[in-house]
Each structure stands twice: as C-alpha cells, then as structure tokens.
Amino acid sequence: GNSVTQMEGPVTLSEEAFLTINCTYTATGYPSLFWYVQYPGEGLQLLLKATKADDKGSNKGFEATYRKETTSFHLEKGSVQVSDSAVYFCALTPNNAGNMLTFGGGTRLMVKP
Amino acid sequence: DAGVTQSPTHLIKTRGQHVTLRCSPISGHKSVSWYQQVLGQGPQFIFQYYEKEERGRGNFPDRFSARQFPNYSSELNVNALLLGDSALYLCASSFGGNNQPQHFGDGTRLSIL
Numbered sequence: 001g002n003s004v005t006q007m008e009g010p011v012t013l014s015e016e017a018f019l020t021i022n023c024t025y026t027a028t029g030y031p032s033l034f035w036y037v038q039y040p041g042e043g044l045q046l047l048l049k050a051t052k053a054d055d056k057g058s059n060k061g062f063e064a065t066y067r068k069e070t071t072s073f074h075l076e077k078g079s080v081q082v083s084d085s086a087v088y089f090c091a092l093t094p095n096n097a098g099n100m101l102t103f104g105g106g107t108r109l110m111v112k113p
Numbered sequence: 114d115a116g117v118t119q120s121p122t123h124l125i126k127t128r129g130q131h132v133t134l135r136c137s138p139i140s141g142h143k144s145v146s147w148y149q150q151v152l153g154q155g156p157q158f159i160f161q162y163y164e165k166e167e168r169g170r171g172n173f174p175d176r177f178s179a180r181q182f183p184n185y186s187s188e189l190n191v192n193a194l195l196l197g198d199s200a201l202y203l204c205a206s207s208f209g210g211n212n213q214p215q216h217f218g219d220g221t222r223l224s225i226l
Contacts, residue, residue, distance in 0.1 A: 004155075032212045043117075043203055043217035044156070051212050089155055099213050100146060100169045101205075103155035 002027045006090050006104035013080055013111050021075040021107045023064075023090035031092040033057075033066055033073040034101070038087045047075075047088070085111045115140070117218035119204050125224045126194050134189045134221045138206030144168070145187040146215060147179055150201040162187055163209045199225045 007022040025031065032051045036044040048057030053068035062077045073090060090104040118137045126132055138145050144163040148156035158171040162181035181187045185206075191198055201222050205215035 034214065036217075041219075043219040044205075046214050046216065049214055091155075093212065095211060098161055098163070098168050099144070099207055099209070099211060099215060100158050100161050100171075101148070101156070101215060102158065105155045106153075 002031065002092060002094060002102045004090050004092055004102055004104035006088075006107050008105070009087075009108035011107060011109050013109070015082055015111055015113055016079045017111075019075070019077040019080045019084075019109070021088055021090075021109070023073045023075065023104060025071050025073065025090075025092050027071075027092055027094060027102075030068070030095050032095065032099075033064070034091045034093075035062070035064055035073070035075050036089045036091060036103075038089065038106070040086075044089065080109070080111045082111045082113055085109055117204055117206050117216055119202075119218040119221050121221060122219070123222045123224075125226060127226050128194055128196060130194050131190065131192045132194060132223060134191075134202050134204075134223070136187045136189070136204030136206075136218060138185050138187070138204075139216055142206035142208055142216075143185055144207045144209035144213075145181055145185065146205045146207075147187070147189045148203040148205065149173075150203055150220070152200070156203055159189070194225050196225050199223060 035047040048059045050057040050066035146161040147159040150156040160179040161169040201220040207213040
C-alpha cells in the first residue's frame with residue numbers, strides 16, 4: 001500500500017535559519033506529491049505540489065523537489081520566520097485512482113525570534 | 114469566493130450516540146472527501162464522493178457512512194460513537210480529476226465523553 005514517512009518533530013529553529021523537513025514515500029507507479037501546512041485551530045492549506053519526477057514545487061519561499069530515485073520530497077526554506085510556525089504534512093495521491101490523500105504523521109515547526 | 118465550509122465547528126457527544134457532520138464544497142468542485150485527524154497524527158482518509166457516487170473508502174468500520182447531494186454538499190454520519198472517534202473531522206473538495214489538489218475546511222472537532 002501507499003505510505004508517507006516524515007521526520008519527527010518538533011523542529012525548533014531561530015528566525016532566519018535554514019529549514020529542511022524530510023519526507024519519503026512508498027507507492028506504486030508515479031504518485032503526485034504535496035506539502036500541506038496546518039496552523040493552530042485551522043484546517044490544512046496546500047503549500048506546494050509536484051506531479052512528476054524532478055518537478056520542483058515552490059510557494060512562499062518553500063521548495064520541494066520530487067526525487068523518484070530516492071522516493072523523497074523534502075521541504076526546504078532558506079530563511080524561516082516566526083509566522084512559519086505550524087505543523088507540516090507531506091502527502092501523496094496515486095496517479096490512477098482518484099485524488100485521495102495519504103498523509104505522513106506531520107512535523108511541528110517552532111520558530112523562535 | 115467562499116472556501117470549504119463545515120458545520121458544526123465543535124460537537125460533544127456521549128458513547129453510543131450518532132452524529133452527522135456537514136460540508137459544503139467550493140463552488141464548482143464536484144468531489145468531496147472526508148478525513149479523520151486524531152490529535153497529534155496525520156489525517157486518515159475515510160471517504161471520497163464524486164458526482165454523488167462513492168469513489169473510495171478508507172479502512173473505517175461500517176459505523177461510518179457518507180453521502181453527497183445533488184448540490185455537491187456532503188454529510189458524514191457516524192453511529193454508535195466510541196471514545197476513539199474523538200477527533201478533528203476534515204472535509205476537502207476538489208474538481209475531482211487525478212492529481213487535482215484538495216482544499217480543506219477548518220474541520221469539526223468531535224469530542225466523545
């Protein structure tokens with residue numbers, strides 16, 4: 001079956017530090033990959049996506065590259081802000097069976113001023 | 114434009130009762146999905162409906178059921194509630210095609226006493 005594994009948090013960084021949140025996946029074929037962000041008390045917001053190998057998704061300074069050879073989709077940001085503090089979820093949908101999402105367990109990011 | 118709306122925002126029930134949660138998708142979206150998010154975990158897929166037909170079902174017991182109406186809104190029903198059903202229930206909508214990103218509501222927080 002499909003699965004997503006994320007690095008466990010919390011990840012605590014100082015403002016302007018470099019961020020990496022690791023994500024690896026198991027799936028048949030070529031899934032689409034997503035990063036969602038969840039702020040306290042809210043639902044999930046789509047942060048970025050990639051639909052094929054070597055695609056790079058980017059949004060709001062965040063980036064992730066679809067690496068099929070390592071089945072990874074690591075999230076990066078060059079300089080985090082306090083407002084980036086949230087829980088980040090990596091997710092996939094299979095390419096041939098609708099767009100149901102399989103999520104990782106989430107990684108909490110805390111950014112200190 | 115209005116996003117995905119869910120009602121109620123919070124709900125408290127006791128064991129053995131049943132509950133109905135409601136979701137209105139983004140205008141133009143024909144697919145609705147339901148997810149259960151237990152505290153501290155990633156969302157788990159429950160159901161997906163597209164054009165009023167069930168397109169997918171996750172690994173949940175028959176106590177969970179759902180339907181989609183002609184206006185594409187949806188209800189999730191849970192019977193014989195258990196303490197373990199306490200969670201945030203998220204609804205997401207999309208256009209329905211493969212690889213289409215899902216857009217989430219803020220969820221219904223269900224607490225079972």
